Amino acid sequence: MRFLTGLQPSGQLHIGNYFGAIKPAVELQEKGEGFYFIANYHAMTTMESAQALRENTRGLAVDLLACGLDPQKCTFFAQSAVPEVNELAWILSTVCPMGLLERCHSYKDKMAHGFAASHALFAYPALMAADILLYNSDAVPVGKDQKQHLEVTRDLAAKMNDAFGQDLFKLPEPIISEVTAVVPGLDGQKMSKSYGNTLPIFGDEKATRKLINKKVVTDATPLEDPKPTEGSIILALYKLFATPEQYAAMVDAHHVGGVGYGQFKKDLFEAYWEYFRAARERREWILAHPEYVDDVLTRGAARAREEAQATLARIRQAVGLTWI
Ligand code: ADP
Numbered sequence: 387m388r389f390l391t392g393l394q395p396s397g398q399l400h401i402g403n404y405f406g407a408i409k410p411a412v413e414l415q416e417k418g419e420g421f422y423f424i425a426n427y428h429a430m431t432t433m434e435s436a437q438a439l440r441e442n443t444r445g446l447a448v449d450l451l452a453c454g455l456d457p458q459k460c461t462f463f464a465q466s467a468v469p470e471v472n473e474l475a476w477i478l479s480t481v482c483p484m485g486l487l488e489r490c491h492s493y494k495d496k497m498a499h500g501f502a503a504s505h506a507l508f509a510y511p512a513l514m515a516a517d518i519l520l521y522n523s524d525a526v527p528v529g530k531d532q533k534q535h536l537e538v539t540r541d542l543a544a545k546m547n548d549a550f551g552q553d554l555f556k557l558p559e560p561i562i563s564e565v566t567a568v569v570p571g572l573d574g575q576k577m578s579k580s581y582g583n584t585l586p587i588f589g590d591e592k593a594t595r596k597l598i599n600k601k602v603v604t605d606a607t608p609l610e611d612p613k614p615t616e617g618s619i620i621l622a623l624y625k626l627f628a629t630p631e632q633y634a635a636m637v638d639a640h641h642v643g644g645v646g647y648g649q650f651k652k653d654l655f656e657a658y659w660e661y662f663r664a665a666r667e668r669r670e671w672i673l674a675h676p677e678y679v680d681d682v683l684t685r686g687a688a689r690a691r692e693e694a695q696a697t698l699a700r701i702r703q704a705v706g707l708t709w710i
C-alpha cells in the first residue's frame with residue numbers, strides 16, 4: 387500500500403495541520419510505504435518572494451522531520467526536485483475539462499481572498515493530480531478541504547484510462563480522519579492561517595502561553611459557578627493533548643464549578659507544551675545539523691525521481707509522445 391501526501395510551505399505550521407495531516411502521515415509510515423513531499427510548486431501560486439519560498443521550504447522540512455516523518459521509513463522530498471511532475475500535469479491537462487476546474491472551491495476561495503487569477507492557480511488541481519498519479523499512490527491522507535481535489539484526480543485518471551488504456555493509472559482513495567477532520571481555532575471557527583486563529587506547533591513558550599490566555603474564547607461564567615462543557619473551545623483543544631483521565635478531570639471541574647477559565651487555560655497550555663516536548667527537542671537537534679536536512683532531501687529526491695521517471699516513460703509511450 388502506498389500513501390502519498392503533500393503540504394504547502396506557506397507559513398508556520400499549526401496544530402490543525404498537525405492533527406489533520408501530519409500525525410496521520412506519521413502513523414501511516416508504519417502501515418505501508420509513505421511518499422511525502424513539500425508542495426513548493428503549489429506554494430508558488432500564492433508566495434510573494436523567492437526568498438520566502440526558499441526559507442519556508444526548508445523550514446517545513448525541518449518541522450516535518452521534527453514531527454516524526456522518518457526518512458528511514460518513508461520517501462521525503464521537495465516537489466520541485468522532481469520536475470517530471472510538470473510534464474504529467476500537462477498531459478493530464480489535455481483530458482481535463484475546464485468545467486471541472488471551474489467548480490473547484492479552492493480556486494473560488496482564493497479569488498474571494500483577493501489573489502490574482504493566474505493560470506497556475508486555476509490549474510492547481512491538475513498539478514495535484516499529477517503529484518498523486520506520478521507515484522502510483524493507493525491512498526492520500528488529507529483534510530476535508532482537499533477531498534474535491536481527490537475527486538478531480540480520480541476523474542482525470544479514469545479519463546486517461548479510457549483514452550489510452552485501462553491500466554494506465556490506479557484510482558487513488560482519499561483518507562480523511564473523521565476524528566480530527568476539523569480542529570477548532572482559538573475563536574472556535576476552523577483553525578486556519580487565513581483566519582488568524584491558530585495555535586502553532588513550534589511556538590515560543592512565553593508567547594504561546596500568552597496567546598492561549600488572551601485568545602481562546604470563553605463565556606463570562608463567574609469562577610465559582612459550574613461551566614458549560616458543550617461548545618467549550620478549551621475542552622475541545624485540551625482533549626487533543628491531555629490523557630483521558632486529565633480530560634475527564636477537567637470536564638468534572640467544569641460541572642462542579644469553583645475553578646476559573648484562567649486555570650483551565652493554564653492546564654491547556656501545560657498539556658500542549660508537554661505534548662510537543664519530544665518534537666521540540668528533535669527540532670533543536672535538526673536545526674543544529676543543517677547537513678542532515680540536505681542529505682534527507684537529496685536521498686528522498688533520488689528515490690522519488692526514479693519512480694517518477696519510470697511512470698512517465700510508461701505514460702509517454704501510451705499517449706504517443708515517443709516516435710521510435
Ligand atoms: P490552512 O487552512 O491553515 O491554510 P492548509 O490549507 O495549508 O491550512 O492545510 C494543510 C493541511 O492541514 C491540509 O491537509 C488540511 O486539510 C489540514 N488542516 C488545516 N487546518 C486544519 C484543521 N483546522 N483541522 C484539520 N485539518 C486541518
Ligand code: TRP
Pocket residue numbers: 390391392393394425428513514517518526528532
Ligand atoms: N493542495 C494541498 C494543500 O493545499 C497540498 C498538495 C499538493 C497535496 N499536492 C498534493 C496534498 C498531493 C495531497 C496530495 O494542502
